[in-house]
Amino acid sequence: MTLNSLFRNATAAAALLVAAATQAANDKVVIYNWSEYVPEGVLEEFTEETGIEVEYNTYESNEVMYSKIKIQNAKGYDVIVPSSYYISKMAREGLLAKLDHSKLPNMDHLYGTLLDKPYDPGNQYSLPYTWGSTGIGINTDDIDKNSITGWKDLWDSKWENSLLLTDDVREVFQMALAVQGHSANTRDPQEIKQAFELLKKLMPNVLTFNSDAPREPYMAGDVSLGMIWNGEVIMAQEEMPEIQYIYPKEGVILWVDSFAIPANAENKDAAHKFINFMMRPDIAVRTVEYTGYATANKTAIRQLDPETRGNPTIFPTWEVINRGEFQEDVGDEATALFNQYWEELKAGM
Template identity: 45%
Template sequence: MKKHLLALAVLLAALGMVVAAHAADKTLNVFIWSEYLPDEVVADFTRETGIKVKLTTYESNETMYAKIKMLGGKGYDIVVPSAEFVSRMAAEDLLAPIDKGRLPNLSNLDDTFRNLPYDPENGHSVPYMWGTTGIAVNTDLVPEGQITGYADLWNPALAGKLLLPDDMRTTLGMALKVLGYSTNDTDPAHIEQAYLRAKSLYPAVKVFDSDSPKQALLNREVSVAVLWNGEAYVANGENDKIIYVYPKEGANRWVDNLCIPKNAANVDNAHAFINYLLRPEVAAKISQEMGYATPNKAAMPLLPAEIRDNPIIYPPADKLTGSEFETDLGPAQRLYEQYWSKLKTGR
């Protein structure tokens, strides 16, 4: 009798392990920017596949990178780094190769988003969304036309009315552009000048927010904010007095990408999710709700005209004069981080 009971216990334990393993096969851990993936899209994917998606969010590339590096590429199945962090993470062997054979919907991508310099042949990334960083102005509080570029943010009249993102590249890049340099400048003297320029602005800043900066604008806590265009789009939809200004010095352009960490536990599910997001109707839904531009060419005809023709989301060519994509800083990254630390600690 005891032998039968023991055998039954072993069988039940084995079945439990199988069930647990099966449950693990039906999970996907996504590490993504805040407010960057519609709940409906996640729910529809789970309904169709049975794969349960767990979202964890971050507010900056630096936060995401530090965590993935600390975990050795484990813990998450998908991350969403911006272009310059794709090349950095790939070089440090933190990303798994993309298996294009599992992504038939990859053909929907616009050719301009294939084989970009930060990831030749899209070996480690699939573009998710793209956009710009610029300036949102509440024209109820600041006359329209008063803010035309980053340099105008140093106007003493804006002291206590300004929001900046808690983001190293945006902040130092903005100061570099004001000084006439590239947002990717690696000259130590120029980086120091940018730090000093940014430092002189910090006392005028009321709020630092990279999570949901539109809220401070909508709540009239600030009248001017440096933010991503999708945040400006949502704010403009709720208050048409909030406009988006492409800085005359040149806007920052960026591409956020779907990547799989090197030691992800659910690689098959990650590819299934990426392929799902590449469906034209899904990509169109994301662009419409989030207010960012899609790199999915097949999705464009599905967008309503008010999205496709909205200059906040899809900027006219003349608004991109002087704009730049951020690139990997190489050894200069450390110097940027040192100055960023000094900025944040008030030194």
């Protein structure tokens, strides 16, 4: 065999190895998502239909997800599910890839009212998956539901060492800002400081922070009052209907969790296929039934049973929505201030 023949054979072998490696990568999608956020069996169905293997990882907060994506230079995951204000923050920092809408035909099923929002004009970087709220959870066997009407009630000294707060800096500060009549999206250092001072007065009442599964301390009897996500109440009520949800009179905390693709994801094509699959109406119906959160999928809403579709804990009234406020990116300076005060709050407990 001539030297040229050996070289050609070696080159061909190398090309085959590269092609095989590329194919292996294309046969896998790596997801980084909130826990208990995809219905049972859905990932397996996606693999069966597409031949694409799913590696599924979970996080407990936007802060944890963001830090990991930033440290890894937007590599390591193909699909992530940030909350609304993190979409704008991560896009601004170059951590998200632009979506190819031509590969996402199922976005036609999405409500226009949840598209083209200020945190992502034109949905260049994200598409809404679920939306929900953070309000007040209460065990009505222990506490009269009519005695709690708003966030301000949590500051009553009779709740000393008994409340649950979500482990989320922006949500906790939004609660205090709402009590003071300020916007959740303030950048005013003085208003942020005022919220901090108010929260310091609340800390003696706080027993625990939880953003993994906030329903569990309620169900275990460790707490009977505090912050909680609406979907966690729906899940808890399967076993304990006495756990109820209250929309605080000062305004509920509203959020949208959206699919996005990290800027340096290895398999963007598989990521688009996964996102499109999850936007199928039948999958969206199962997602509402499993998570207890509202869907952005208008076709799926029409397919829900009347009881689920009419459940105000899942689908709040327009009056409640209009009184609440969605979180937005407040910029690096205000974010740093929120985080500074947050660490001081938790350190002082």
